[in-house]
Amino acid sequence: MRRMHKRRIECTRWSTELPHVVHRTLEKLRRSMQVLSVNDFEFEILYEFGKKWVVDFRYHTYGCGAWQLSGLPCKHAMASLSHKRYHDGSSEPAQFVHALLKNDAYTQTYQPIIHPIHDQRTWPEIPNDKILHLIMKTKLGKPKVKRRREQGESAISKVVRCTGCRGLGHNIRSCKKKFVLSSKPKLFKTIICTFNYFLVVYIFVGETYKPR
Template sequence: MILKSRDKPILAMLEWIRVRLMTRLYTKREGIQKYAGKLCPSIQDRLEKLKVESKAFSDTLAGSFLYEVGSQYERHVVDLVKKTCSCRSWDLNGIPCKHAITAIYTNIETPEDYTHSCYFKETYMEIYKKVLPPMPGQSEWAETGQPAPLAPHIYKPPGRPPKQRKKASDEPRNPYKASRQNRPVRCGKCKKEGHNSRGCKAGITGETPWQRRQRLQREKAVSN
């Protein structure tokens, strides 16, 4: 997210990040308030797909809120009290799996009630309820009476400032990107390796264009 700002000076970069966060908090907060569901939209879409997949399973009541859910190819144990399934998908992400949904519908309940509370709309609104306060400009800063700080002398090296992040010495490189060091240099004129077209010696006689024109005229006159 900060690729657009990391080549800026430190104060400009921090100001860009602050405005970005302030805008993002407002967008998230206003977007979820218009949503009428109980779960977050992405989690609700995921749950709807699991509901369709659960139609291929049948369940057998083994005890109080304890079911054996299976199909022609697999079988699992679902405990609605502990909110667990032997496939461990419900245990890991807090979203009822397709086996648990089959047991929940048999128990005449809804899968949304068995989803973890971290996926609720109320939890999402609680996360983004804080407002990042806007800041006034430099013209409205309070006067302190102290002398203004002097900017440090910055040495500007020649060339264009780098934008790429400096990688650590032990950081793995991209194996799919060939470096210029490992790539052979091929000349565009003679098509040979080891030099480029700028340093190619092929076809160079050491004469100026005027001398070459005079030589061609003499050769043409002799041939005639």
């Protein structure tokens, strides 16, 4: 509220068409560049390492695109404006600034007034003002973990590996090689550390397959 009032008063004291922030930004963009006039509206800017750009004041465009994006003339456009003002004494920078960055738009932004209100103790009491939580219903069954896919979205493909020949693209049932159960189970060796003693345990897991 105080900020709105402070800036509203600042707007009434400005005598220029542009706010002070915009005016300072344009002044920083002024720098010495070589400007070549094509006509009253088009200019060619030459600067470091032989680079050149074209400025067109009729359409408020510039080759780098900074003028079109920010609404403020870029440093190359400001150099062209300085060159133009030096020769004909016209073309103020304010007329090439976007309307939303001028004093009129700034004044309209802070024109509304935020009215003060009384202390909270003077507010009327509202019955049943307690906010209740949402009623959550527990659904039957196990909750879904996988994301519901969109229409036309393909499922994630998994690589199938055969446990017999270790080939890809098929399992042991559809494998072209024939396998039989081995009488010798597969042996795994593991080491368990308990109370500073290492215990070697041999684990027999499942049944293995061997080719015929």
